[in-house]
Amino acid sequence: MPDSSTTLGEASLPESRRVSLSVAADDAEAPGIASTLAAALAEFRADPRVAGIEFSQQMEGATQRFRLALRVHGGPENGTDPLETLARDIGASTHVETTVMGCVSSARNAAPPTSAQKIPAFWKRWTVSMIAVYPALIGLVYGLTPVTAGMPKPLSLFIVALLLTGLNARYLVPFLNRHLQGWLFK
Incomplete structure (x- = not known):
């Protein structure tokens, strides 16, 4: 049966958005950004709208790269995504580059069912x-x-x-x- 995993779960999958934040910082700024991201991760884990969190940190020469991705249920509150405020706070320094991206995931392009979803x-x-x-x-x-x-x-x-x-x-x-x-x- 072609692609039955996503088709079968269509009715039970809520609409969600995926937003991600990428940060590149020099060695002097990286510890402060790491602690800011750690505090933000704790807040996102407690937020019921956040269905999934991915975080990675890489060292590239003298630059630290951080990537934070969230799967969020529902629309953005007050016209902002959860990571936009965080990006503004982190991106205030001239030695930090931030990028925020987002996309909508509906039942048509959702990931295959997780173990919690019934097959x-x-x-x-x-x-x-x-x-x-x-x-x-x-x-x-x-x-x-x-x-x-x-x-x-x-x-x-x-x-x-x-x-x-x-x-x-x-x-x-x-x-x-x-x-x-x-x-x-x-």
């Missing part, structure tokens, strides 16, 4: 796949017979497989997952 049993996913594939396969084989009759068998099978996988991935499997969701997650 249907294999036999249920297989059943949904068969319900999607078999009727479509029969329809395509018989429907395309006039077009593929004079072609070599491998080429005609390739055309059927190409159309079948496209139909399944885009239309059939998501449709069946939405309509059979109660049964799938029972």
